[in-house]
Amino acid sequence: MIKANTKPRAPALEALHVSKSFGGNKALDDVTLKVDAGSFHALLGENGAGKSTLVKCIMGFYQADKGQLLFSGKEAQIQSPREAHALGIGMVYQHFTLVPCLTAAENLVISRPDTPMVIDWAAERAQLETFMETMPFRVRLDAQVATLSAGEKQKLEILKLLYLDQRFLILDEPTSVLTPAEADEVLGVLGEMARRGEVSVLMISHKFREVTAFCDSFTVLRRGKFAGSGDARNANVAELSAMMIGDAGVRPPAIREPTVPEGPELELRGISARDEEGRALVSDLSFNVRSGEILGIAGVSGNGQSALVELLSGQRPVARGELRVNGAVFEPTRRNFDRFKVFGLPEEPLRNAVVPRMSVAENIAFRSFDKPPVARRFGLISPAGIRRRGAELIRQFNVQTSSPDAPIETLSGGNVQRSVLARELSGDVDILIVSNPCFGLDFASVADIRSKIMDCRNRGAAVLLISEDLDEIFEMSDKIAVMSDGRLSDPVPVAQTDARRVGNLLAGQSGLSAPKPDRA
Amino acid sequence: MSDAIFMVLMAMLGGAIRVSTPFLLVALGETLTEKSGRINLGLEGNLVLGAMIAYATSYSTGSPWLGVLAAGLAGMVLSAGHGWICKLPKVNDIAVGIAFMNLGTGLAFFFGKPFIQPTAPRLDAIALGAWSSNPQVQQALKVNPLFFVGLGLAVLLWWMLKNTRWGLIIRMTGDSAASARAMGVSVDRVRLLATSAGGFFAGIGGAFLSLYYPGSWSESLSSGQGLMAVALVIFARWNPIRCVWAALLFGASGALGPALQSIGFSKGYYFFNAAPYILTLVIMVLSARSQKAAHEAPGELSIVK
Ligand SMILES: Nc1ncnc2c1ncn2[C@@H]1O[C@H](COP(=O)(O)OP(=O)(O)OP(=O)(O)O)[C@@H](O)[C@H]1O
Numbered sequence: 001m002i003k004a005n006t007k008p009r010a011p012a013l014e015a016l017h018v019s020k021s022f023g024g025n026k027a028l029d030d031v032t033l034k035v036d037a038g039s040f041h042a043l044l045g046e047n048g049a050g051k052s053t054l055v056k057c058i059m060g061f062y063q064a065d066k067g068q069l070l071f072s073g074k075e076a077q078i079q080s081p082r083e084a085h086a087l088g089i090g091m092v093y094q095h096f097t098l099v100p101c102l103t104a105a106e107n108l109v110i111s112r113p114d115t116p117m118v119i120d121w122a123a124e125r126a127q128l129e130t131f132m133e134t135m136p137f138r139v140r141l142d143a144q145v146a147t148l149s150a151g152e153k154q155k156l157e158i159l160k161l162l163y164l165d166q167r168f169l170i171l172d173e174p175t176s177v178l179t180p181a182e183a184d185e186v187l188g189v190l191g192e193m194a195r196r197g198e199v200s201v202l203m204i205s206h207k208f209r210e211v212t213a214f215c216d217s218f219t220v221l222r223r224g225k226f227a228g229s230g231d232a233r234n235a236n237v238a239e240l241s242a243m244m245i246g247d248a249g250v251r252p253p254a255i256r257e258p259t260v261p262e263g264p265e266l267e268l269r270g271i272s273a274r275d276e277e278g279r280a281l282v283s284d285l286s287f288n289v290r291s292g293e294i295l296g297i298a299g300v301s302g303n304g305q306s307a308l309v310e311l312l313s314g315q316r317p318v319a320r321g322e323l324r325v326n327g328a329v330f331e332p333t334r335r336n337f338d339r340f341k342v343f344g345l346p347e348e349p350l351r352n353a354v355v356p357r358m359s360v361a362e363n364i365a366f367r368s369f370d371k372p373p374v375a376r377r378f379g380l381i382s383p384a385g386i387r388r389r390g391a392e393l394i395r396q397f398n399v400q401t402s403s404p405d406a407p408i409e410t411l412s413g414g415n416v417q418r419s420v421l422a423r424e425l426s427g428d429v430d431i432l433i434v435s436n437p438c439f440g441l442d443f444a445s446v447a448d449i450r451s452k453i454m455d456c457r458n459r460g461a462a463v464l465l466i467s468e469d470l471d472e473i474f475e476m477s478d479k480i481a482v483m484s485d486g487r488l489s490d491p492v493p494v495a496q497t498d499a500r501r502v503g504n505l506l507a508g509q510s511g512l513s514a515p516k517p518d519r520a
Numbered sequence: 521m522s523d524a525i526f527m528v529l530m531a532m533l534g535g536a537i538r539v540s541t542p543f544l545l546v547a548l549g550e551t552l553t554e555k556s557g558r559i560n561l562g563l564e565g566n567l568v569l570g571a572m573i574a575y576a577t578s579y580s581t582g583s584p585w586l587g588v589l590a591a592g593l594a595g596m597v598l599s600a601g602h603g604w605i606c607k608l609p610k611v612n613d614i615a616v617g618i619a620f621m622n623l624g625t626g627l628a629f630f631f632g633k634p635f636i637q638p639t640a641p642r643l644d645a646i647a648l649g650a651w652s653s654n655p656q657v658q659q660a661l662k663v664n665p666l667f668f669v670g671l672g673l674a675v676l677l678w679w680m681l682k683n684t685r686w687g688l689i690i691r692m693t694g695d696s697a698a699s700a701r702a703m704g705v706s707v708d709r710v711r712l713l714a715t716s717a718g719g720f721f722a723g724i725g726g727a728f729l730s731l732y733y734p735g736s737w738s739e740s741l742s743s744g745q746g747l748m749a750v751a752l753v754i755f756a757r758w759n760p761i762r763c764v765w766a767a768l769l770f771g772a773s774g775a776l777g778p779a780l781q782s783i784g785f786s787k788g789y790y791f792f793n794a795a796p797y798i799l800t801l802v803i804m805v806l807s808a809r810s811q812k813a814a815h816e817a818p819g820e821l822s823i824v825k
């Protein structure tokens with residue numbers, strides 16, 4: 001598929017007056033999107049605004065109810081992703097579509113429509129190497145995809161589109177799994193290629209910084225409708241956010257109130273855990289989170305943060321060490337979560353915190369369905385009660401769903417997150433464990449959720465915040481620690497450190513406290 | 521004494537090769553099926569039905585190799601049924617597999633009644649031990665060609681999964697149906713074909729039972745080899761080459777009892793005969809603990825998900 005003699009040729013795409021409904025829910029209503037040849041176009045909008053739906057209509061995943069598609073000026077009818085690929089439109093989805101058990105090279109070769117019956121690996125390898133030469137970033141061709149980091153996978157997804165000679169690239173929140181440095185690298189390269197007229201890029205993003213730094217034009221959707229478009233290079237953030245949320249206005253930033261460190265406390269003593277193959281995931285974690293305090297744990301993903309959350313939520317056995325809440329030994333079981341009022345929001349809530357096919361109301365009721373007032377006498381479950389309580393919280397937390405009975409998997413990413421928060425923050429919280437709470441959320445929801453977490457702290461909860469977003473860590477935390485290679489630096493009050501020192505620690509250098517000895 | 525040990529070892533080698541052949545063929549079929557993301561527990565049925573059809577065909581046509589072919593085809597049809605039913609929505613492959621196991625044995629018993637008495641032409645072994653004057657060596661190295669078919673198949677399968685488009689598509693389907701669909705692969709069709717091909721291999725395994733060892737058709741012909749082969753696939757971690765070693769190990773353990781008996785050591789005979797079953801249990805426990813196995817399992821298998 002790599003034709004050495006292909007001329008760079010970026011196509012243009014216009015989606016005109018597109019409408020799409022799911023049942024009674026109008027996800028898109030007369031939306032028009034124009035992407036010029038060789039441009040790097042941003043598609044913005046709140047969670048649930050219809051961004052993913054629009055690009056899936058373009059890709060032929062969904063059939064639009066109404067509307068027209070012009071590709072390079074010619075009308076195109078795209079019935080399936082395969083037809084889109086044939087036209088040269090490729091997409092990187094919000095989740096990865098690589099096959100985990102195949103190697104990077106195998107993933108590339110099998111993605112071609114013309115893979116030969118018998119694969120001559122020597123020749124293919126040589127060809128892949130030459131292809132990689134011309135590419136701005138590399139991945140290890142022989143590595144099994146399951147072993148690649150999120151950043152490498154994302155690069156491989158993009159490389160795959162280029163390998164298939166797809167010149168119109170659609171990226172759905174491509175940087176949400178990347179570190180800021182990786183994101184800059186990937187977006188910078190794509191911007192270059194677009195400027196040279198080799199590709200046109202349509203990117204969905206929630207990050208204004210990326211949009212103004214790398215894109216040249218943008219379109220904003222609001223609640224399924226076109227809300228504006230323009231030049232991204234001289235757009236300002238206030239203007240963009242006003243377009244996204246209309247007149248609603250954003251909640252003011254969370255206010256940190258003085259608290260007395262008295263009351264619930266989460267304590268970890270020498271906690272270690274190993275993965276399935278016996279490698280250390282976290283080693284010897286000891287820290288405590290006091291009442292009315294947010295301890296922020298910064299770190300590049302894959303340094304043991306997910307293991308820490310799994311330990312605390314009972315998804316992974318503790319190999320060594322002790323968890324304590326308020327001085328008492330805490331075993332993470334459902335009963336103890338209730339007893340000690342421990343709540344949490346794990347990362348990837350669709351995988352870790354909800355049952356995708358159960359309804360929104362049922363998912364919201366997981367912590368309360370068997371207790372009064374939701375349950376009736378003798379512990380009988382009351383579906384009507386679940387539904388009523390669900391509807392109430394859906395309103396309160398502003399979850400956008402067609403009904404409390406819709407399966408939670410049909411919600412947009414941000415609204416799944418909000419549903420889980422509705423469940424976890426609705427009661428009386430003593431200990432709160434949150435991991436990347438604003439992952440993939442639009443800025444209005446980010447402000448909203450951060451202020452909810454801050455409220456929790458102000459009411460005296462001990463909050464453990466694990467995040468890859470340094471801005472979030474600095475905005476929210478009272479104390480900061482950095483996780484690197486399964487070890488944690490000593491927590492330091494936020495006033496006594498700064499982004500540079502934390503950044504150094506992230507990169508595995510000393511700076512905040514004495515360096516920990518390396519793992520054998 | 522050393523003579524006795526030599527005899528036992530020789531008998532075990534011969535036994536291992538002999539007993540392992542049906543294990544190997546069924547395990548390869550199961551590997552192929554599971555690589556595509558489905559479990560077919562019905563291969564025990566294929567084995568028994570294959571044995572009966574092979575015997576009947578060999579008896580009526582006089583050609584044991586025609587019998588082998590017929591057994592494969594019968595197995596293929598049976599597994600195609602499995603593959604076809606499993607693509608209906610909300611059908612569980614394991615439950616369907618158990619049903620097909622009973623269907624296969626039931627059909628074999630029903631149509632096999634008239635063939636219990638007569639003698640059909642059997643497959644000839646290849647005498648690889650002619651160089652030796654030792655009768656034990658000669659006996660041990662009488663190898664049935666189907667064993668080599670199994671070896672060849674294992675290598676072919678291993679190569680195919682790595683180096684062909686079909687191989688990659690099968691692995692992709694077995695590991696991530698969503699990715700396969702995104703690439704325009706018809707997941708159900710891939711699984712139907714892989715399951716059918718797997719059924720063909722298992723059917724041939726049945727032919728070995730009735731046409732070579734034990735070498736006649738009876739209702740008690742198989743002692744659950746088809747089911748144990750499934751355990752063997754997990755032990756071999758879905759690798760066709762490792763299937764060969766695993767099958768030989770199972771075969772050797774199955775040959776232990778008879779080998780000991782051949783030197784007049786008959787104490788605990790039943791215990792040694794139970795060796796393969798004990799081995800199955802031990803292997804299941806070990807591989808359930810082995811995280812490596814969990815790592816290499818195709819991601820779409822219903823037991824893994
Ligand atoms: N398959 C579906 N069935 C029913 N409703 C759907 C389906 N897909 C999307 N929706 C609804 O359409 C609306 C738009 O969803 P979409 O996924 O396009 O939002 P988004 O802009 O991509 O949001 P996010 O930023 O959270 O990813 C939402 O209200 C969602 O609930």
Ligand SMILES: [Mg+2]
Nearest residue numbers: 051052412413
């Ligand atoms: Mg989306």
